[in-house]
Amino acid sequence: MTTTDRSTNYRIIGTRPVRPDGVEKVTGKAQYGADIRLPGLLHGRVLRSPHAHARIVAIDTSEAEKMPGVLAVVTHRDFPAARDVVQEIGESSVNALELSDNVLASRKALYRGHAVAAVAATSVHLAEEALTKIRVEYQVLPPVLDVRDAMREDAPLLSETRFTKELGGARSEKPSNIASHLRFQGGNPDAALEEADVVIEREYRTKMVHQGYIEPHNSTATWNADGTITIWTSTQGAFSVRAQVAEILRHPISSIRVIPMEIGGGFGGKLPIYLDPVAALLSKKSGRPVKVLMNRTDVFEGSGPTSGTWVKVKLGLKDGKISGVKAELAYEAGAYPGSPVGAGSMTMLAPYVIDNFQIDGYDVVLNKPKVAAYRAPGSPAAAFAFEQALDEAARAIGADPLQFRLDNSAREGSRMVTGAPLAKVGHEECVQAILDSPHYKSPIEGPYRGRGVASGYWFNGGMQSSVVAAVNPDGTVNLIEGSTDIGGTRASLAMQLAETLGIRYEDIHATVVDTDSVGHNDVTGGSRTTFASGMAVYQAGMDIRQQMCERAAREWNVPVDKVEYEDGRITWTDGEGTFKETSFAEQARTAAQKGGPIVGKASLSARGVGGAYSTHVVDVEVDPDTGKVTILRYTAAQDVGTAIHPSYVEGQIQGAVAQGVGWALNEEYYFDDEGRMLNSSFLDYRMPTSLDLPMIDTILVEVPNPGHPYGVRGVGEVPIVPPLAAVANAIADATGRRFTELPISPRRVVEELHGLA
Amino acid sequence: MARRTHVTTSINGLPTEFLCEPRQSVLEVLRDELGLTGAKEGCNNGNCGACAVILNGRVVNSCCVLGVELEGAELTTIEGIADGEKLHPLQQAFLEEAALQCGICTPGFIVSAKALLDSDPHPDEHKVRFWLAGNLCRCTGYDKIVRAVLKAADAAETPVP
Ligand code: FES
Ligand code: FES
Numbered sequence: 001m002t003t004t005d006r007s008t009n010y011r012i013i014g015t016r017p018v019r020p021d022g023v024e025k026v027t028g029k030a031q032y033g034a035d036i037r038l039p040g041l042l043h044g045r046v047l048r049s050p051h052a053h054a055r056i057v058a059i060d061t062s063e064a065e066k067m068p069g070v071l072a073v074v075t076h077r078d079f080p081a082a083r084d085v086v087q088e089i090g091e092s093s094v095n096a097l098e099l100s101d102n103v104l105a106s107r108k109a110l111y112r113g114h115a116v117a118a119v120a121a122t123s124v125h126l127a128e129e130a131l132t133k134i135r136v137e138y139q140v141l142p143p144v145l146d147v148r149d150a151m152r153e154d155a156p157l158l159s160e161t162r163f164t165k166e167l168g169g170a171r172s173e174k175p176s177n178i179a180s181h182l183r184f185q186g187g188n189p190d191a192a193l194e195e196a197d198v199v200i201e202r203e204y205r206t207k208m209v210h211q212g213y214i215e216p217h218n219s220t221a222t223w224n225a226d227g228t229i230t231i232w233t234s235t236q237g238a239f240s241v242r243a244q245v246a247e248i249l250r251h252p253i254s255s256i257r258v259i260p261m262e263i264g265g266g267f268g269g270k271l272p273i274y275l276d277p278v279a280a281l282l283s284k285k286s287g288r289p290v291k292v293l294m295n296r297t298d299v300f301e302g303s304g305p306t307s308g309t310w311v312k313v314k315l316g317l318k319d320g321k322i323s324g325v326k327a328e329l330a331y332e333a334g335a336y337p338g339s340p341v342g343a344g345s346m347t348m349l350a351p352y353v354i355d356n357f358q359i360d361g362y363d364v365v366l367n368k369p370k371v372a373a374y375r376a377p378g379s380p381a382a383a384f385a386f387e388q389a390l391d392e393a394a395r396a397i398g399a400d401p402l403q404f405r406l407d408n409s410a411r412e413g414s415r416m417v418t419g420a421p422l423a424k425v426g427h428e429e430c431v432q433a434i435l436d437s438p439h440y441k442s443p444i445e446g447p448y449r450g451r452g453v454a455s456g457y458w459f460n461g462g463m464q465s466s467v468v469a470a471v472n473p474d475g476t477v478n479l480i481e482g483s484t485d486i487g488g489t490r491a492s493l494a495m496q497l498a499e500t501l502g503i504r505y506e507d508i509h510a511t512v513v514d515t516d517s518v519g520h521n522d523v524t525g526g527s528r529t530t531f532a533s534g535m536a537v538y539q540a541g542m543d544i545r546q547q548m549c550e551r552a553a554r555e556w557n558v559p560v561d562k563v564e565y566e567d568g569r570i571t572w573t574d575g576e577g578t579f580k581e582t583s584f585a586e587q588a589r590t591a592a593q594k595g596g597p598i599v600g601k602a603s604l605s606a607r608g609v610g611g612a613y614s615t616h617v618v619d620v621e622v623d624p625d626t627g628k629v630t631i632l633r634y635t636a637a638q639d640v641g642t643a644i645h646p647s648y649v650e651g652q653i654q655g656a657v658a659q660g661v662g663w664a665l666n667e668e669y670y671f672d673d674e675g676r677m678l679n680s681s682f683l684d685y686r687m688p689t690s691l692d693l694p695m696i697d698t699i700l701v702e703v704p705n706p707g708h709p710y711g712v713r714g715v716g717e718v719p720i721v722p723p724l725a726a727v728a729n730a731i732a733d734a735t736g737r738r739f740t741e742l743p744i745s746p747r748r749v750v751e752e753l754h755g756l757a
Numbered sequence: 758m759a760r761r762t763h764v765t766t767s768i769n770g771l772p773t774e775f776l777c778e779p780r781q782s783v784l785e786v787l788r789d790e791l792g793l794t795g796a797k798e799g800c801n802n803g804n805c806g807a808c809a810v811i812l813n814g815r816v817v818n819s820c821c822v823l824g825v826e827l828e829g830a831e832l833t834t835i836e837g838i839a840d841g842e843k844l845h846p847l848q849q850a851f852l853e854e855a856a857l858q859c860g861i862c863t864p865g866f867i868v869s870a871k872a873l874l875d876s877d878p879h880p881d882e883h884k885v886r887f888w889l890a891g892n893l894c895r896c897t898g899y900d901k902i903v904r905a906v907l908k909a910a911d912a913a914e915t916p917v918p
Contacts, residue, residue: 018852025860026848028795028835032861035794124789125780212895214799214807215861264797264861265895296800487858487896647855647901654898655858682804682893690899691890 011567012499013710016647019491020510021262033218033234033261034293041220042071042120044282044292045127046275047134048302049109049116052143052367052675053156056107056136059117064133069122072285073134074278076104076116080250087247089240089271089523092373096247098336102370103248103277109138110158110335111367112675113301115274120282120290143367143675147310147332150177150366158335158365179337179363184345184417187356192324196316198396204385206724206742207668208308208332211374212659212687215264216299220291221279229256229280234263236270236484237523242515248277259514263486267659268373271523272304300680304372305669307331307339311385317393322408324356325349329382331363334370339363340378343459347721348382349417350457351427351613352408359417367675373525375656376458376717380663380724384742387454387725391732401453401729402440405615406431426639426703427455427613433637433699434615440635448622449632450734455615456721460714461526462606465533466519469497469540471598475585476507477544479537482521483529485512487655487716488648492530493537495644496710500541502568503584519603527714530644531705532606538709539602547598548587555594556580608707612714614638616657616722620730624753627746629665629731631692636722637699641713646700653719654696660723662688668743766827768793769837777824784808786824787834795835795864799893806892809865810834816872818891835864838871846909847871856905858896865892870906878913880906 024030061073082100086093100106105114117134121127144150144158157175164172165180172178193199220232229251235241238258246253263270275292282290294302309331316324327348331339341361349357394404409428413421434440434453444451468480479497483489494508521533545565552570553560558580563572568584591598619632636653643649666686670679679685704711724742732738737752751757761776768791777786784801787793787810796819799805803821810819811833838845847867850856857863866889873880873888880888885906886899894902 016855019855021860022852022857023844023848025857025863026844026851026867027839028793028864030860031794032797034798035788037792037794124785125778213859213861214805214893214895215797215859216799262861263859264799265859267895293798296802296804488855645855648858651855651858651897651901654900655896656898658898659895681802682800683802687893687895688898689890689893690886690903693899695903696898696900 010499012495012505013642013644014646016645017491017495017505019488020494021485021490030262032215032264033232036220036232036261036291038220038289040288042122042286042288042290043124043127044118044120044279044290045124045131046115046278046292046298047117047131048298049105049112049114051109051138051140052112053141054109054138055141056105056109056116057139058137060135061117064119064130067130067133069126070119070130071288072120072282074118074281074285076106078281079104079248082248087243089244092271092338094244094272099244100248102336103274111369112677113298113369114335115302118278118282118292120286144177145367145671145675147308147330147364147366150364151330151362158367162365177365179333179365182342182345182361183359185358186417189324189326189356189358192356193314193316193326196318196323198317198393199314200389200392201314202389202740204311204388204740206309206381206384208305208368209663209667209669210300210305210685211267211269213265213267213269216294216296217270217274217303218291218293219275219279220289221276221283222289223280223284227255230259231256231276231280232259232261233276234261234270236263236266236486236525238482238484238515239520240271240523241273241276244273245276245280249280257514257516260484260512263484266486267375268377268525269304271525272372274303296682297680300685301677302369304370306374306377307333307371307381309381311382313385313389315389315393317397320397320399320407322352322354325354326358328360329362331378332368332371333363333365334368335365336370337363337365339371340373342378344378344382346417347379347457348386351405351410351455353410353414357417375659375720379456379458379721380660383454383456383721384724384728387722388728388738388740391729402431402435405455423610424703424706425611425613426701429701429703430613430615430637430639431455433701434617434635437635437699439633439697440617444619448624448734449619450730450732451617451619452726452729452733453615453617454722454725454729455613456718457611457613458527458718458721459611460531460609461528462532462609463522463526463528464605465521465536466603467533467536467540467601468518469544469600471544471588471591473589473591475503475588476509477501479508479510480513480518481510481533482513482518483533484524486524487652488645489524489529489533492644492648493533496534497537497541499710500538501544501584502566527716531609531708531712531714534710534712535606535708536602536604539604540600543600543602544598548584551587551594552582608705610641610705610707610713612639612718614718614722616726618726618730620727620734622731622734622749627749629744629749631661631694633694635697635699636719637701638715638719639701639703639713640715641705641708642702642711643700644710644712649700649715650698652716653698656719657696657723658688658693660720661693661727664724664727664742664744666743666745762825764825764828766829767831769833779823779825781824783810783819783822783824783827787819793834793836797861797864806865806869807862809868809892811868811872816869835868838867845871846912847906850905850909850912854901854905854908856897856901862892862894866894866902874910874913879910882907
């Protein structure tokens with residue numbers, strides 16, 4: 001279902017064509033990172049720490065090096081000394097020193113799975129055998145595994161030289177695992193809570209979870225004799241890989257060429273690099289191309305999941321309005337600083353108008369993998385807490401939870417906790433869409449059945465994009481872009497170009513090229529590609545239109561500003577009966593004779609990004625004997641700006657809901673006391689299967705973003721924000737019990753319902 | 758390195774011979790020895806279905822079968838599902854229904870779904886969900902995949918004139 005308030009009628013935007021890369025992907029021909037085959041290719045594997053916290057005393061690689069068929073072994077010693085500089089990688093940033101240390105540990109292993117050495121051999125099996133021959137002497141240290149424990153003064157320290165960055169730039173007196181403390185405040189929350197009619201105060205916890213992309217990380221590299229490096233990899237941003245590798249290897253950025261392969265999912269987890277510098281060094285040492293792959297356990301233990309969290313909310317109501325909020329958020333950053341606690345703090349209250357608030361956020365290191373971005377990073381856990389507290393508050397005053405949200409909703413001009421006013425946004429429209437939905441109007445009956453709702457917000461990103469659109473003589477256009485296509489952006493960009501030029505979608509050939517072949521493009525992250533690269537595509541299209549109009553004007557000897565371009569037709573009239581006409585196709589065909597090739601281009605740092613809201617409703621049934629929660633029905637409404645390709649917008653929402661349901665019900669990193677992850681396989685890390693979910697209904701609410709020529713908003717991230725709380729609220733409705741800890745697994749449900757906890 | 762064994766088999770209808778180590782899985786043989794990279798490795802231990810192939814009429818996870826077991830067998834991989842240039846109705850339906858996002862799971866789903874439709878041309882939604890529960894997709898939430906399989910089943914129903 002789509003509800004639209006746009007005035008423009010588009011020819012192509014809003015239709016559902018087949019994507020350009022579709023046939024290759026359904027026939028098995030598409031080349032993903034691991035599919036690359038090169039002459040003389042070696043296979044690399046990485047040795048990982050079995051301990052969650054240990055000093056690395058010595059590494060002896062001599063036995064492994066002696067094995068026939070083993071051509072190179074590398075450790076941290078092979079890296080140049082890294083610089084203490086911070087790099088932006090889209091939705092997160094990395095410190096080069098820490099990145100280098102994460103890619104191959106130097107003095108300490110900071111989590112189980114931390115890479116310590118790597119081998120290149122003539123076969124994968126040989127490489128794996130060689131790993132067993134590397135002797136690492138560890139001095140095992142006590143690990144700290146829980147965010148609240150890590151914050152204590154007597155906690156084992158990950159680093160003796162890390163102090164807390166306090167408010168106002170101050171530094172803590174003693175070293176600490178709390179890397180930073182931030183605060184947002186406004187009004188007078190203490191007084192508001194004092195005077196409130198109803199106060200809800202609770203603590204909430206979520207566990208570390210993984211993005212769960214099906215394709216493991218991979219990288220293949222050749223270090224050529226002339227010092228150039230070529231890297232084939234699955235990444236959300238080829239340019240970001242290039243910059244990170246250049247920094248870690250202290251190699252000229254222009255001597256590195258990154259070729260983005262098709263990518264098998266990322267969700268934020270393929271923004272940081274893990275294997276690329278290792279593959280490059282192994283290639284340098286062996287003189288051969290090297291392909292390094294992670295296996296699934298490596299992915300769980302050695303890549304970047306998202307934070308486990310602890311959130312405390314104190315919420316007050318006065319006359320049916322949210323009058324004051326105090327909240328504390330502590331997020332696990334993993335082994336190095338950089339949790340998304342800032343984003344969690346900034347998004348938590350964004351759907352509502354709340355004048356009195358104080359939010360304290362803590363970024364906490366502990367002996368788990370360094371977290372990476374995961375779809376609207378930081379926001380789902382914050383919403384899990386706040387949207388449940390809100391639900392309790394609405395119940396306490398006997399209000400309908402949706403009407404309550406509508407009555408308190410943020411709108412254009414409302415202020416975020418940062419003080420920034422909102423542009424035109426669609427939260428009220430989303431809540432209204434759910435209120436009006438057949439789902440919400442249907443009864444929910446029967447024992448142990450319940451219904452829950454929740455809302456969520458995500459900023460979305462702008463950042464840099466660069467595209468080239470080259471017109472072919474046959475009236476088609478090669479669209480050359482540099483943004484990773486994870487879920488259909490070649491289609492959504494081609495559609496925007498076809499719309500701009502007034503030609504057929506099928507006549508645009510969209511290709512994602514390597515870092516030598518197009519201007520800089522930031523990562524596919526922050527839901528930015530259809531928005532920002534779409535804006536670049538629009539400008540490149542307008543550039544082509546302008547060039548064609550100029551050519552026509554020259555030929556007709558008329559002023560160019562009187563020449564019009566519409567739907568692929570180029571016309572001029574003097575208003576007195578004289579009329580001239582040419583077309584995109586004709587200009588394309590005759591370009592060689594009339595001034596040479598026509599190429600449109602655009603490079604930009606996109607502004608005008610529009611935030612996105614989403615409101616969900618879910619019905620569940622709880623089995624009191626087994627503790628299993630069944631999702632009976634799910635409907636998600638989202639302000640999508642303009643749905644360029646509605647099927648892929650729906651797909652983003654449905655996929656995010658599935659991830660959110662998994663996060664709510666089953667998924668967690670399960671560690672023993674020594675910090676060993678006990679469920680590092682897809683059997684034991686339980687992601688939803690087709691049997692666990694119903695069809696997921698979507699309502700695309702279109703409140704066009706005024707900052708984009710076609711009204712595009714990012715759509716990929718916000719739909720993972722509401723499900724955690726919506727499911728928890730539904731379970732509370734079904735059972736009369738509040739589950740404040742995730743996952744709400746069968747065990748936890750049974751323990752709670754039968755008083756066994 | 759262990760001695761390599763000579764294996765004679767049939768892959769996508771073509772007689773095929775290869776040498777493989779006893780420890781190499783069918784998935785490794787396909788990808789590393791035969792250049793058939795359509796089957797994907799998502800887990801290498803039977804939990805994701807990205808490597809699904811049809812072995813003697815049954816769908817199996819190729820990461821859990823040894824290469825030497827292909828001796829005398831008939832194997833169909835994603836590369837053998839289309840009829841030359843002509844896509845299989847499942848492939849067509851996956852495209853039209855936007856049943857793939859990143860597409861890494863797609864070969865496994867199409868192979869598994871083909872085995873389903875071969876055994877039951879008219880499954881209902883629950884049967885499709887049950888049959889495909891061994892294939893993980895992290896991008897789509899399965900909605901459009903299930904619809905695509907049901908659509909392909911419908912398409913097959915229409916008698917060819
Ligand atoms: S790779 Fe074979 S089942 Fe996952
Ligand atoms: S489309 Fe990405 S895993 Fe299924």
